[in-house]
Structures are given as C-alpha cells and as structure tokens.
Amino acid sequence: MKRLHLFMVKMYIGPFLMTFFIAVFLLLMQFLWKYIDEFVGKGIETTVMVQLLSYASVNFIPMALPLAILLSSIMTFGELGEHYELVALKSSGISLLRIMYPLILFISFLSICALLFSNYVLPVANLKFYSLLYDVRNIRPEINIKPGIFYNGIDDYSIRVQKKDKKTNFLYGIMIYDHTNRQGNTTVIIADSGKMNITEDKRYLLLTLYNGDKYDELRNNGQTDWRYGHPHQKDKFVEEDITIELNGFGFNRSDESLFMDNYKMLNIKQLAQAEDSLQKLYFKRDSEYEHTIADVAIIKKLQIDNFANKRSVRDTFINADTLYKSFTKAEQILAYQNALNIARSQLSYIILSGDELGSREYYIVKHKVEFHLKFTLALACLILFFIGAPLGAIIRKGGLGMPVVVSVLLFILYYIISLIGEKFAKELILPAWFGVWLSSVVLFPLGLFLTYKAASDSVIFNIEAYIEPIKKFFNIILKKKMKN
Numbered sequence: 001m002k003r004l005h006l007f008m009v010k011m012y013i014g015p016f017l018m019t020f021f022i023a024v025f026l027l028l029m030q031f032l033w034k035y036i037d038e039f040v041g042k043g044i045e046t047t048v049m050v051q052l053l054s055y056a057s058v059n060f061i062p063m064a065l066p067l068a069i070l071l072s073s074i075m076t077f078g079e080l081g082e083h084y085e086l087v088a089l090k091s092s093g094i095s096l097l098r099i100m101y102p103l104i105l106f107i108s109f110l111s112i113c114a115l116l117f118s119n120y121v122l123p124v125a126n127l128k129f130y131s132l133l134y135d136v137r138n139i140r141p142e143i144n145i146k147p148g149i150f151y152n153g154i155d156d157y158s159i160r161v162q163k164k165d166k167k168t169n170f171l172y173g174i175m176i177y178d179h180t181n182r183q184g185n186t187t188v189i190i191a192d193s194g195k196m197n198i199t200e201d202k203r204y205l206l207l208t209l210y211n212g213d214k215y216d217e218l219r220n221n222g223q224t225d226w227r228y229g230h231p232h233q234k235d236k237f238v239e240e241d242i243t244i245e246l247n248g249f250g251f252n253r254s255d256e257s258l259f260m261d262n263y264k265m266l267n268i269k270q271l272a273q274a275e276d277s278l279q280k281l282y283f284k285r286d287s288e289y290e291h292t293i294a295d296v297a298i299i300k301k302l303q304i305d306n307f308a309n310k311r312s313v314r315d316t317f318i319n320a321d322t323l324y325k326s327f328t329k330a331e332q333i334l335a336y337q338n339a340l341n342i343a344r345s346q347l348s349y350i351i352l353s354g355d356e357l358g359s360r361e362y363y364i365v366k367h368k369v370e371f372h373l374k375f376t377l378a379l380a381c382l383i384l385f386f387i388g389a390p391l392g393a394i395i396r397k398g399g400l401g402m403p404v405v406v407s408v409l410l411f412i413l414y415y416i417i418s419l420i421g422e423k424f425a426k427e428l429i430l431p432a433w434f435g436v437w438l439s440s441v442v443l444f445p446l447g448l449f450l451t452y453k454a455a456s457d458s459v460i461f462n463i464e465a466y467i468e469p470i471k472k473f474f475n476i477i478l479k480k481k482m483k484n
Helices: 002-039 046-059 061-082 085-091 096-137 268-310 320-325 329-395 402-426 432-436 438-455 463-483
Strands: 157-165 170-178 187-198 204-217 232-245
Touching: 002 046, 002 061, 002 096, 046 061, 046 096, 061 085, 061 096, 061 329, 061 402, 085 096, 096 329, 096 438, 170 204, 187 232, 268 329, 329 402, 329 432, 329 438, 402 432, 402 438, 432 438
Parallel strands: none
Antiparallel strands: 157 170, 170 187, 187 204, 204 232
C-alpha cells in the first residue's frame, strides 16, 4: 500500500507544480497588461521591476493555488481513468477513497500551509507590493519633449521646441515659460538652439541655450493695475546655462509604516484587534449622535416652555397653535425663520452623521471580510480537490484538453460566487461571514455529490443515463393510455 501512496503522490506533484506556475504566470501577465501604461517610459530599474513582480507573484498565490489543485486533480485522476489504472485498482478491491487517501493528506497539508501563508506571509507581501507599486506609479515619465508641442511635465516650466535632432540631442527653436515666481507668463526665454542633459541621479535637468533672449516683466508686490505702463527687462545671451530641479522623476521609496494600518496588511490577530477598536469608535460616535439630537430637542422644549410662561400660557400641555397666535406678526415671521433654520441645521447634521456612520460601518465590514478570507483559502483547497479528483475519475480524460476546459469553468463558477458574496457582504446585504463563505457553502455539496458518484462508478456525464428514465416514464404513460 505504501507503493500505491508514493505512486499517487508522484503522479499528482508533477501536474500540480506545472499548473501552479502556469496559473501564477498568467495572472502575472494580466497584472502587467493592466499596469503597462504606468510602467513604460519611466526608466524603472530592472531590480525594482523584479522586486515588484516577485511581490505580485506572491499576492497571486491565493488565486493560483486553488486553480492548480482543481486542474491537477482532474488531470491526475483523468489520466488514471484513461489508462484503466483506476479500473485495475478498483478490481483489486481498493476503493476510490482509499486511492485518494494519500492525496487527501497531501492537500490537507497544503491547506494548513495556505492558512499559515494567509496569516503570516501574505500581509507582509501585500505591504511590500502595494507600497512599491505606489512608488512606481508615482514616478513621472522620462522627459520626452516632442517638436511643436508644449511640454508641461516639469513643475513650473512649459517648454516647446520647433525641431529636435535625435542623433546629436540638439534642440532648435526653443521657447521656455518660467512660472517659478507664480505670477503667470512673466518670464520667457527664447533661444535659437540648445542641448539638454539629465544628471545621473535624475534630480536635475541641465539646459545649455545658445543665441537667445530672456524677457522678464517687472511687477511690484501687490501691483494690480497695468494700464499706466508695462515695465520689463530684456537680456540677450550667447550662451546660457539653466539648471532645473526635477521633482518626482527619480525613484524614491515611501515609508512602509504609512501603509501598515490597511486591512490587507494585517494578520488574523491584528484584524480582530482593529475590528474591535473600530467597533468601539463606531458605537461611541453613534451614541454622540443620538445624544446631540436629544439635547437639541430638550433645549428647544425648555425654550418653548420658558417663552410660554412669559406669555402667561399656563396649560399643562402647551398648544403650539395657541402659542403661535399669541405672537405679533413680526414674532411669527421670526419664529417661522428660526424653526426653518433649526430644521435645516438638523437635517444637515443627520445626513452628515449618517454618511460618517455608514463609512465607518463599511470599513469595519472590510476588516471582517479580510478576517474570514484568511480561512476560506484553506477550505477552498480541500473543496476543489474533492470536486476535481472524482470529476477526473468520471471524465477519464488526461492531458491538458478536457481537464483544462472543465476546471476553468468550475473555477470561474467558484470565483464568481466568491466575488458576489464579498460584494454583498461589503454592501451590507449579507453578513460578512456568510458572504465570504458563500462559495464554500455552494461548492461543498457539489464535492460530496461528485465524490459519491465517482465512488459508486456512476456515469453522470452519460446523456443516455438521463434520457432513459424519461423514455421509460413516457412509455408507461403511453401504455396506460392504450389500455384505456
């Protein structure tokens, strides 16, 4: 029996590793396709891109691992069924569950590793990945001045050239608007030609201009009226060197502590603590909101009682109409305006408080969803194995043909249900725990059903097996009608 166990594990590991790395690679290509516009033309170093792709690959494991388990399970048992090895094992008295036993242990081990990975590795990988992605996305594109178009990619400068020689890197017909004084187009530099260089650290742009003029409008501080004169200064130059500081063109790492409080960067214990703190703040703010509304109502009641006493209205129950009619015309208008202002103020406070409490609750739900997601990955590995293994035994097709089609369709079903559940949970339509576990609740019975059918050698994909009972039913009805 040990030989059988080793044989099954060897049969499974090859397809599993292959499909796992293929899935990670495809998800990585999708990531590059999504962000390609933000990476091209920024001069990102190779080491930075390798780090980014490495962290991204780690982040794709929660999606690639269940898909690899499902696909490799179908491939392994499909190949065993296609070559009649399953038939030979069953004919020797070994049940399907006994054949699956070593792989069940192996997948259980993977599930435990997946849980530990979600709790300890994934938060750190998320922190590294999102902080690095933020820095890369905020790098400005490399300076690419096109002829005939104003280039505004440098802070406080607008540059246009008429012609650009790519071989010599010379620029011709240069016009530069200098906005560093924050007073509009008051400084203009025009040159016949020039050359542009960037320092190695990409912190400064060095411009050397030849044969040009510099126009500078002279404004006194606070001067607003230009009807009586336009004083300016004009300088001619043969050669002029300009140094422009480049902010944001180089790659600078942000402090990772700025991202550490995000729910994606927390482990199970930290999520529970964060959720508890957020719940306390939520209830505190909700209590403040209720007390504020109640205090306003009490204050207004006391003001009305006080005013009624001054008006000698001594009724136990103050009639608002009687009190209002006792006012003069001016007092009635003033009372109406005060009541309208109070109502508007209260309405604004209620709307703002409702929006604030709603955003707080939404953020709490995100923590709850992330908390439960730490556990769903482990269970998804087991469920998809119990779907893939019996399905492969029923289909009896190995290779990358039919197994890929079936596994992709099932994984899409699993992924769609997961997204719907998470969406409903975050929109407060479903409880957070139920929304996250919805895919497991739906697919777990399917796994049990397929395992039972495969263990009992049922051919659930044989159309005749479903058509035959229908034929028998109609035949019985026809016989009864003929007898009558």
